[in-house]
Structures are given as C-alpha cells and as structure tokens.
Amino acid sequence: MLTSTTTGIPTYTARRIVSVSQRGSSRPVIIETDAGYFFTKLRGAAQGTPALVAEIIVAGLAEALDLWIPSRVLIDITPTCQCDIHEDEFMDLLGASYGINLGFQYLHQARDICADEIAALSEQFVCTVLWLDALVMNVDRTIWNPNLMRSHSHVWVIDHGAALPFQYRWSTVVEDSPRQSKYPMERHIFWHRANQLDVWDTRLAAMLSRSVLQSVICQIPDCFLQPLLSSALTVERRRQAYGAFLWKRLKSPRPFMDPWFNQKQKSSDC
Numbered sequence: 122m123l124t125s126t127t128t129g130i131p132t133y134t135a136r137r138i139v140s141v142s143q144r145g146s147s148r149p150v151i152i153e154t155d156a157g158y159f160f161t162k163l164r165g166a167a168q169g170t171p172a173l174v175a176e177i178i179v180a181g182l183a184e185a186l187d188l189w190i191p192s193r194v195l196i197d198i199t200p201t202c203q204c205d206i207h208e209d210e211f212m213d214l215l216g217a218s219y220g221i222n223l224g225f226q227y228l229h230q231a232r233d234i235c236a237d238e239i240a241a242l243s244e245q246f247v248c249t250v251l252w253l254d255a256l257v258m259n260v261d262r263t264i265w266n267p268n269l270m271r272s273h274s275h276v277w278v279i280d281h282g283a284a285l286p287f288q289y290r291w292s293t294v295v296e297d298s299p300r301q302s303k304y305p306m307e308r309h310i311f312w313h314r315a316n317q318l319d320v321w322d323t324r325l326a327a328m329l330s331r332s333v334l335q336s337v338i339c340q341i342p343d344c345f346l347q348p349l350l351s352s353a354l355t356v357e358r359r360r361q362a363y364g365a366f367l368w369k370r371l372k373s374p375r376p377f378m379d380p381w382f383n384q385k386q387k388s389s390d391c
Contacts, residue, residue, distance in 0.1 A: 130177075130340055132195040132221070133159070137203040141211060147172065147282070148214060150206075152196055152224060159224030161196050162282065165217025170345040171289060172282035173223040177345075178363060179257050179281035181337030186249050186328055189275045191226035195342060198222055221344050225279075231272035238271065239310070248321035250278060251311040255304045255377035256370060259284035264310050287366065288349065294362075299369035299376075306380040318381050326371055331364075338364045 133154035142149045147166035152159050164170050180190045198219055204212075250269075254262055261283035262268050268280040287294055287302060306312055315321075341363070343356045350359055370376070 130193055130195050130342075131156075132197060133224070135161075135196050135198045135202045137205065138198075138215070139205055141206055148211065151227070152198075154196065154224075156194070158227045159194060159196060160191070160227055161222050161224040163198075163214060163218035164220060164222050164345070165214050168282055170348050171285070173345050174288065174341055174349075174363070175257070175284040176223055176281050177340050178337055178367075179253070179259065179284045181340055182257065182329060182333075182367075183253055183278055183281075185333050185337070186253060186325055188246075188249060188253070189277045191228060191277060191279065193226075193340075194224040196222045196224040221342055223345075228270060228272040228277060231270045231277070234267060234269040234271050234276060238276070239267065239269070242276065242314075244315075244317055245321070246276070247311045247314045248318050249325060251306070251309050251315045252318065252321060252325050254284075254309060255306055256367070256375075257281070257284040258286055258302060258304050258377075260286075260305065260308065262310055263308060267310050285363070288363070291349065291351075291359075291362070294366070299366045300372075301376070302370070304377045304380070306377070307384070315381070318378070319385070322375065322378055326373065326375065329371060331368060334364045334367055 133156050135152045135154060137153040139151045139153055139158065142151060142160065147162060147168055149160060149162045152161045162173060162176065164173060166172070177193060180193060183190045198215070200219060204215060206212075250262070253259075259281055261280060268278070270277045270279055287298060338360050341360055346356045346359050350356065
C-alpha cells in the first residue's frame, strides 16, 4: 500500500521479508511490497537511524552530481509482516525495526564491479565520486570495498551509511567543525586516479547550491531524526544543522581538498 509522506519519498508497507542480504554488517533485507522488491536497511541495526540519514543525504547529493544512485523509498514494517527468516538474532533486529525503514531500488542482475572496469572508469566519474566522498567524509570506499555495482550498463554508487560521522557526536560540533574535519583521501580507491580533481572541484561545488542542499535535507523523515535530538532541539533545527554543516564545508577553499593539493605539490617538487 502506498501512503503519503511530506519528505517527497514514497512509503510502502512491507508485505514479506524475503531474505537477509550478505552485503554489509547491518544485515539489510530484501522486502516484498505492493510495488515490488526493495533492498532495505533497518532502523534497528547497530548504526541506528544516523546511517539512514547519511544514506538519504549522500544519495541526494550524488544525484545532483549526475551519479547513478538507486532510488529510495520508505518501508513501513509492522509486527504483522510475514517473515521467512526465523533466526533468533534476526528476529531481535526485526523487532527493533518496526516502523519506518529505508528501502532502495532493487538492481536486477547487479554485480560488484571488477578490476578491469574500475580501471576503465572516466576521469569525470573518478573525480566526482572521490570529491563527494571527501565532502561527506565517507571512508567506506576502498580498493577492498569499492561499493560500486554494475547493472543495466550503468555503474551504480551505493552504500553511504558510514558518511557524515559528525552526527554521532553532535555535542562536539562547533562553528569551525565543518572546516576542521579531516578526510583520509589517500585511502580512497580513486586517490591515485583523480589527476584533474582540482578542475572538477570547482565544477562540482557549483552543482551543489544552497537550494540543492535544502531540497536534500528536506527528504529526511522526522522519525529518523527524532532519536538524535537532545531535549533542547526540534526536529527542524536538527535537520537544518546538517545543511549548515555541509554548506560551510563547501565554502572555498574546501578543506577536504588539502591532501590532494599537498600531494600535487610534493610531486611537482620532485
């Protein structure tokens, strides 16, 4: 059943939990709804709703940068939902996930990208993915775990739950935090490939206007933000705090570009 949502993301009721995915430590599931199947991340997983907030924000920014990202839906799981998995540990996770969860477009015949395909990726794609990951501080895209999939002739960029680490310690975030937060760019899978990152830095930043940021953060459901609130904050103030953090991080010169410029300087000195 399709229900309305103020986020602009459609909501479907889970009919059946079909299987547990082997991808990721959070034990995402494949869920059947009236609209088909969705790869779903559960709110009761160890990372909690902050990981779902990160997925929504980064996916929205990625789409604004013309990357292929699975579309998102909200999945309402109720105690009456049929479940084909009966492990005690999973049933505990399911019980902690009743309510709204985050579903993703199911990519049919999707597979992890192979080494030859990675080597053939364009400079634009490489620079865009590295730049975006640095902006949102996503450390989960390495040579061992690219989080890139091939489906329907496209390379899809997936799995951003590890991004925006500052949201786990809001009490320590101060005015300068967006400018001071470091990113280990040299660990990224595309660190040695992004030769024109300085050129793309300007182009990509221009694509993320304040209105784009506002549109993206408005997609976050209240129920994902409520567990992150202190008694003095409203949902809307917390939502706007994400936009303010990222907007300050986007201000030129962007602090996350420092490792790349430093490496470029070292190379020119040699």
